[in-house]
Amino acid sequence: MGQDVFEITINAVKMVAIFLLMVQLVPVLVWVERRGSAFIQNRFGPNRVGPLGLTQLLADAVKFLFKEEYIPNGANRLLFYGAPVMALVPGALAFGSLPLSMPIKIEPFSISILGMSIATTKAYTFAFQSFDIGIGIVFVLGVSSLGAYALLMAGWSSNNKYSLYGALRASAQMISYELALGLSLVGVLLLYNTFTFSEMINLQQGPLTINVMGAVKEISFLPNWGIFFQPLGAIILFSAMFAETNRLPFDLPEAEAELVAGYHTAYGGLKMLMFYIGEYGHMLVASGLMVTFYFGGYNLPLIDSAQVVEHFVGHGLSANAAAVMGALALFVVFLAKVLVFLWIFIWVRWSLPRFRYDQLMDLGWKTMLPWALANTIVTAVVILVLRNKWVH
Amino acid sequence: MENSLLFYVLSTLIVLFSFGMLVAANPVFSALFLALTMVGLAGLFFHLEAYFIAGVQLIVYAGAVMVLFVMVLMLFDLKKEIAPFSRGTLAGFVKLVCAGALFGLIIGAAKHSTEMMMITPEQAASQSGYAVEMKALATLLFTKYLLAFEVLGVLLLLIAVGVVAVSRAKGGTHVRS
Amino acid sequence: MFALEGLKYVGLNHYLVLSGILFTIGMLAVLLRRNLIVILMGVELMLNAVNLSFVAFSHFSANINGQLMVFFVMTVAAAEAGVGLALAVTLFKTFREVNIRLFEQLKG
Numbered sequence: 001m002g003q004d005v006f007e008i009t010i011n012a013v014k015m016v017a018i019f020l021l022m023v024q025l026v027p028v029l030v031w032v033e034r035r036g037s038a039f040i041q042n043r044f045g046p047n048r049v050g051p052l053g054l055t056q057l058l059a060d061a062v063k064f065l066f067k068e069e070y071i072p073n074g075a076n077r078l079l080f081y082g083a084p085v086m087a088l089v090p091g092a093l094a095f096g097s098l099p100l101s102m103p104i105k106i107e108p109f110s111i112s113i114l115g116m117s118i119a120t121t122k123a124y125t126f127a128f129q130s131f132d133i134g135i136g137i138v139f140v141l142g143v144s145s146l147g148a149y150a151l152l153m154a155g156w157s158s159n160n161k162y163s164l165y166g167a168l169r170a171s172a173q174m175i176s177y178e179l180a181l182g183l184s185l186v187g188v189l190l191l192y193n194t195f196t197f198s199e200m201i202n203l204q205q206g207p208l209t210i211n212v213m214g215a216v217k218e219i220s221f222l223p224n225w226g227i228f229f230q231p232l233g234a235i236i237l238f239s240a241m242f243a244e245t246n247r248l249p250f251d252l253p254e255a256e257a258e259l260v261a262g263y264h265t266a267y268g269g270l271k272m273l274m275f276y277i278g279e280y281g282h283m284l285v286a287s288g289l290m291v292t293f294y295f296g297g298y299n300l301p302l303i304d305s306a307q308v309v310e311h312f313v314g315h316g317l318s319a320n321a322a323a324v325m326g327a328l329a330l331f332v333v334f335l336a337k338v339l340v341f342l343w344i345f346i347w348v349r350w351s352l353p354r355f356r357y358d359q360l361m362d363l364g365w366k367t368m369l370p371w372a373l374a375n376t377i378v379t380a381v382v383i384l385v386l387r388n389k390w391v392h
Numbered sequence: 393m394e395n396s397l398l399f400y401v402l403s404t405l406i407v408l409f410s411f412g413m414l415v416a417a418n419p420v421f422s423a424l425f426l427a428l429t430m431v432g433l434a435g436l437f438f439h440l441e442a443y444f445i446a447g448v449q450l451i452v453y454a455g456a457v458m459v460l461f462v463m464v465l466m467l468f469d470l471k472k473e474i475a476p477f478s479r480g481t482l483a484g485f486v487k488l489v490c491a492g493a494l495f496g497l498i499i500g501a502a503k504h505s506t507e508m509m510m511i512t513p514e515q516a517a518s519q520s521g522y523a524v525e526m527k528a529l530a531t532l533l534f535t536k537y538l539l540a541f542e543v544l545g546v547l548l549l550l551i552a553v554g555v556v557a558v559s560r561a562k563g564g565t566h567v568r569s
Numbered sequence: 570m571f572a573l574e575g576l577k578y579v580g581l582n583h584y585l586v587l588s589g590i591l592f593t594i595g596m597l598a599v600l601l602r603r604n605l606i607v608i609l610m611g612v613e614l615m616l617n618a619v620n621l622s623f624v625a626f627s628h629f630s631a632n633i634n635g636q637l638m639v640f641f642v643m644t645v646a647a648a649e650a651g652v653g654l655a656l657a658v659t660l661f662k663t664f665r666e667v668n669i670r671l672f673e674q675l676k677g
Binding site: 134143145146148149153164171174175182195 | 448
C-alpha cells in the first residue's frame with residue numbers, strides 16, 4: 001500500500017475513485033446507447049428531460065431505486081441477492097488493474113502553514129491505477145473469467161427455466177470464447193515481451209519502428225502502436241470481447257424473442273441495474289485492453305509522456321503540479337480512446353442481427369480459434385526469424 | 393506480522409469454504425464453495441509470491457474447471473439430493489478414522505521432513521524477498537521439462553478427443569437421446 | 570507447546586498443515602459423499618492441497634521447480650475434470666441421476 005500515512009491515504013482514495021469512475025461512467029454510457037440507437041434507427045430517443053435528455057438518467061435512477069423488491073417463488077434467496085453483487089466484481093477488479101494515465105512522480109515538497117515550513121516529504125511515485133500487479137494480463141484474464149459465476153448464480157437461483165437457459169448459454173459462450181481471447185493475446189505477449197501494462201504502453205511510444213534483420217526502418221508519420229504489428233490479433237480480441245460481454249451480435253443469453261430476458265428475467269429495480277453496471281464495466285475493461293494493447297494506451301500518438309510534462313513545465317508550473325496536470329491530460333486522452341471503442345460496441349449492437357446458437361459455436365471454435373492459433377504461430381516465427389525485438 | 397495475519401485470515405476462509413463443500417447437501421452449493429476455496433488458494437499463491445501460478449489458478453480452476461462443474465450441475469438441475477452422504481454408521485466411523493489417521497500421517501511427515509530440511513524462521517525470512525521471474529519459469533519449462541510438456545500436450549489432445557467421443561449424442565449434437 | 574511465538578511467524582509448517590487439512594477434507598468428500606460430481610470435486614480439492622504444498626516448498630526453498638510441478642498438476646487436473654464430467658453427463662442421460670447408487674444397478 002505505501003510507506004507512510006500520506007501514500008496510504010492517496011492510494012486508498014485512488015482505489016475508491018477509480019471504482020466510482022467506473023460506476024459513474026455507466027449512466028453516461030446508457031445515455032449514449034439510447035441516443036445512439038435512436039440516431040441509428042432514425043428516432044429521437046430520450047430528449048424531454050433536461051438538455052438533450054441528459055437528466056433522464058437521474059429520473060431512471062430514481063425509478064430503479066423505488067421499484068418494488070421482488071423475489072420469485074422458490075428462488076434461492078442467498079444466490080439471488082448474491083448474483084448482482086458478483087456481477088460487479090470482475091469488471092471492477094479488472095478495471096482497477098489498467099493503467100489509466102502515466103504514473104505521477106512527486107518530488108519532495110515542504111508543507112507549510114502560515115509561511116512556516118513544518119515538514120518536508122519524501123519523493124513519491126503514484127501509479128494512475130488502483131493496484132499494479134506484475135502479471136497484468138494474466139490477472140485480468142483470471143478475474144474476468146469469474147464473470148460466468150454471476151450469470152450462473154442468477155440463472156439458477158431464479159427458479160425459472162428461461163433464466164436457466166440464458167445462464168447455461170452464457171457460460172458455454174464465455175468458456176468457448178475465452179480460448180480465442182487468450183490465444184489472441186499470446187501474440188501481444190510475444191511482441192512486447194512483458195506481462196505488465198505500463199511497460200507495453202512505454203514500448204508503444206515514438207514513431208513506427210520496424211527492425212528487419214538488424215536494419216532499422218522508421219516511419220515517422222505513424223505511431224509505434226501494436227495494431228500495426230498485430231492486426232489479426234486485435235480483430236480476434238475485439239470480437240471475442242463482444243462474446244464475453246454478452247452483447248449483440250452475441251447476446252444469445254438474453255435473446256428476448258426466445259428467452260424473455262435471459263438470466264436476469266426475474267430481476268428488477270436496483271438488482272437489474274447492477275447487472276447493467278457489470279455489463280458496461282466489462283465493456284469498459286474490453287475497450288481499455290484494446291487501447292492498452294494496440295493503440296498506445298494513454299499516450300498521444302508520436303508524443304512521449306515526458307514531453308507532455310515538459311510542456312506544462314514550460315507554462316510556468318512547478319514540477320509537481322506539471323506532473324499532476326500531465327497525468328490528468330493523458331487520462332483525458334485515454335478516456336477519449338476508450339470512448340471510441342465503446343461507441344463501436346454500441347454501433348455494432350444496433351447494426352448487426354443476432355447469431356444463431358450453432359453459428360455462434362462454429363464462429364468461436366472453427367473460425368476464431370484456428371485464426372488465433374495461426375496468428376500465434378506466425379508471430380512467433382516472424383519474431384524468431386527477425387531475431388530482434390520489433391519494438392526497441 | 394501483517395503477513396501472518398493475512399495468512400491466518402485466508403487459511404481460515406479456505407478451510408471454512410472447503411468444509412462447506414463437504415457438508416452442503418446441495419451439490420450446486422458444494423461447487424460454489426469449492427470455487428471460493430480456489431479463489432482463496434489463488435490469494436495464498438499471491439501471498440507466496442507465485443504470481444503467475446496464482447493467475448493460472450484463477451483462470452484454470454476458478455474460471456474454467458469450476459464453471460464447468462457448476463454448469464453441469466445446473467444442467468442436471470438437482471434441487472436437493474435424496475441421500476447426500478453414504479449410509480452406514482460403522483462404515484462412516486471407519487472412514488472418519490481413516491481420514492484422521494491420514495491427516496496425522498501427513499502432519500507427522502510434514503513435521504519430520506521440515507526438521508530434516510532444517511528451515512529455520514531466520515533462513516526463510518532471508519528468502520522472503522525471493523520472487524520468481526516468469527522468464528525463469530518458462531526457460532525451465534522449455535528446457536528441462538520439455539519432454540513432459542510435450543507429453544502433456546498429447547495427453548490434452550487425447551482427452552479432448554475422448555471427451556467428445558464419450559459425451560456425443562448419437563445422430564448429431566442437437567438430438568435428444 | 571504451540572506458543573504464541575509459533576503463531577507469529579508463518580513458516581513452511583503452517584502451509585503444510587493447511588495443505589494437510591484440505592487434503593483430508595477432499596478425501597472425506599470422496600469417501601462420504603454419494604454424488605459423483607461432488608466426489609470429483611473432492612479429488613480436485615486434494616490436487617489443490619498438493620499444489621499448495623508444492624508452492625510453499627518452492628517458496629521456502631527458493632526453488633522454482635515446485636511451481637512447474639503445479640503447472641503440470643493443474644493441466645492433469647483439468648483433463649481429469651473434463652473426462653469425469655463427460656462420464657457424469659453420459660451417466661445422467663442413461664440413469665437420470667448421478668448418485669453412486671446407480672452402480673448397484675450395473676449387474677447383469
